[in-house]
Amino acid sequence: MDPQSQDAPQPEQVAAFFQKHRTGLVTLVFTDLVDSTALLQKLGDQAGTTFLRQRREIIRDKLKAIPEGEEIETAGDSFLLVFA
Numbered sequence: 693m694d695p696q697s698q699d700a701p702q703p704e705q706v707a708a709f710f711q712k713h714r715t716g717l718v719t720l721v722f723t724d725l726v727d728s729t730a731l732l733q734k735l736g737d738q739a740g741t742t743f744l745r746q747r748r749e750i751i752r753d754k755l756k757a758i759p760e761g762e763e764i765e766t767a768g769d770s771f772l773l774v775f776a
Contacts, residue, residue: 721775723751725747728769744768751763751771
């Protein structure tokens, strides 16, 4: 299942994170590309899709290096990440 297709974080994802990390303090990170609609229109369909895919790959690759961090949700060009 493509994480981008999720409508909202699933409660079991959040519960699993807290069980795994056992912390009362977390940091939430929301990402968003400023003027992404204009950028994607300028790039065109194929290049825009490639750009978003590569961006997601980079973020997910960097996130793998941080054991206390997890991706909770994606939507369009945005990410919701949580860190213990």
